[in-house]
Amino acid sequence: MPESDQPHDEVRVHETTPLIEPGHTFASVTDKISSLVLKRRTPLGWFIGFGISFMLFQLFMLAVTNLVFTGVGIFGTNQPVGWAMPIINFVWWIGIGHAGTLISAILLLLRQEWRTSINRFAEAMTLFAVACAGMYPVFHLGRPWLAYWLFPYPNTMGIWPQFRSPLMWDVFAVSTYATVSALFWFIGLIPDFATLRDRAKSRGWQILYGLLAMGWRGSARHWARYEMAYLLLAGLATPLVLSVHTIVSFDFAVAQLPGWHATIFPPYFVAGAIYAGFAMVLTLTIPLRKFYGLEDFITDRHLRNMAKVMLATGLIVAYGYMMEAFFGWYSANKYERFMIWNRMTGPYWQFYWALILCNIVTPQLLWIRRIRHSTLALFIISLVVGVGMWLERFVIVVTSLHRDFLPSSWGMYWPTVWDWSMFIGTIGLFLTLLFLFIRFLPIISIFEMRTILPQAEVEEEAA
Amino acid sequence: METKPPLYGLMAEFDNPTDLVEAARQTYDEGYRRINGYSPFPIEELAEAIGFHKTRLPLIVLLGGIFGGLAGYFMMYYMEVIDYPLNVGGRPFHSWPAFMPITFETTVLCAALAAVFGMLALNKLPQPYHPVFNAERFALATRDRFFLVIEARDPKFDHDKTLAFMWSLNPKEVVDVEV
Secondary structure (H helix, E strand, C coil): CCHCCCCCHHHHHHHHCCCCCCCHHHHHHHHHHHHHHHCCCCCCHHHHHHHHHHHHHHHHHHHHHHHHHCCHHCCCCEECCCHHHCCCHHHHHHHHHHHHHHHHHHHCCCCHHHHHHHHHHHHHHHHHHHHHHHHHHHHCCCHHHHHHHCCCCCCCCCCCCCCCHHHHHHHHHHHEEEEEEEHHHHHHHHHHHHHHHHHHHCCCHHHHHHHHHCCCCEHHHHHHHHHHHHHHHHHHHHHHHHHHHHHHHHHHHHHCCCCCCCHHHHHHHHHHHHHHHHHHHHHHHHHHHCCCCCCCCCCCCHHHHHHHHHHHHHHHHHHHHHHHHHHHHCCCCCEEEEEEHHHCCCHHHHHHHHHHHHHHHHHHHHHHHHHCCHHHHHHHHHHHHHHHHHHHHHHHHHHHHCCCCCCHHHCCCCHHHHHHHHHHHHHHHHHHHHHHHHHHHHCCCCHHHHHCCHHHHCCCCCC | CCCCCCEEEEEEEECHHHHHHHHHHHHHHCCCCCCCCCCCCCCCHHHCCCCCCCCCHHHHHHHHHHHHHHHHHHHHHHHHHHCCCCCCCCCCCCCCHHHHHHHHHHHHHHHHHHHHHHHHHHHHCCCCCCCHCCCHHHHHHCCCCEEEEEEEEECCCCCHHHCCCCCCHCCCEEECCCC
């Protein structure tokens, strides 16, 4: 039964599913979240999870060591596919990061209170995803120890970077994004560091959290400036996050290659980034809230809302695919036409149709209420979308490059074992950082959770 | 000869935000100005109640953004037009549309840095020591308790009278805070 057909009351009840289970107080919220870091003994599951992640991270170290000693020849990247796994993975990771900023900044400006219990975690995810993304351009340089050449600094060669290139824009966009995300995250943590400082029992932790809290004491004047700074940062991060994936899409769109040279790229990339990011947030929060018993704070309403955002952005992405196909035909340009036909029926046809299946067909299940309400189904769909978004970048990068204008220079690309090692290795790096974060920092913003309790309202006297 | 007062001020403890805001309003109306409230989460009404209405932070952020935008643009102008003009695909040396993305990024970067460091500077953080930390129960200010402080430097401050006044505000407790 569609939702609009239901009796009015039922719809209202559904909308008021609490953001936080009733019965919590300032003290219980504080103690529950801070005890995950401070009191509770580290669960065995944490060691197992961290151990596996750390092993995968060693695979990354191995791949990078081999890369530095041998050279980029260990990757399958070669003419005509001069941009392959490194940029696919770069775009995939950076896109995943975008959901964190969307949750923390855009939903803050839109006064979506439900963001409160997931924003800290999503921001951490952003930061780690950007760190993983950053590995690819640096290690794909060939001589990664000269990575600082990307920045404009006065040098003995007397030359400067070429600022008309989207690749230079990318350097600025990604480094700005990493910096602003880190600042936003750290600022959000300061009051919680103070809570941990005051709750910690051992001297060492008191000093460590005390240093990080920088003497925060919850003064009303401090809070007023803090809230202003937080709001302004959210206002700055909002256009920033849109600009970052726009600029990433310029890396492709400014080139004249069929399949890349399209005006739809910026909005389509931004929607795809949010789509992949929300899928990743769901993939991570569903097991996390289960293992740490956080169902009181990350309620079913959060999961359902995220599923709806995923469905909405998925539809924008579907529109993007449709327009790509439509303009391939409508352009009446034989290279464009060939490109889209080659995508659908050429040697990489499985990738294209798997992409359609993962990114367009599967998420349509989210229209069904029962599926939105099933945690397991959401988890599976979010994994499928994560794979789909990786396939999207593979299709865009590889199928456009491998057969361009001159049939004499056509070729095929397949990733080597080192391409895969580095990709799986960055997943290890990401999970390793995430496990450390879960162990040492509050995964839910404690002070913001206090503000959404009903007791936090100041009651005005009726006078 | 007047020496530095050994007392920083008096601190009253409340267990909910409504009482604290009400107490802060009364204290302000009573004529005390060197007062401050402490709470585990931001309370908009509290800042107003203690007479704190405006912060210069937005101006600092605006200036940071303007500086960042100009610095980014003119950095590129200098490098691409003056110091090392390079013909790229026949585009003009001063190809301003291509300079826009980086101008935007440096604007946001500098504004964000101004917001964070401006906030910390105006709040005089990091500040490892502050007298309020001497109060035994103040550690609860980061958990579930709300505090109001009247400083001894306030011209109207008189230990006994102020103490009596603070007890009239329905606090859970009032304590002396040493410097």
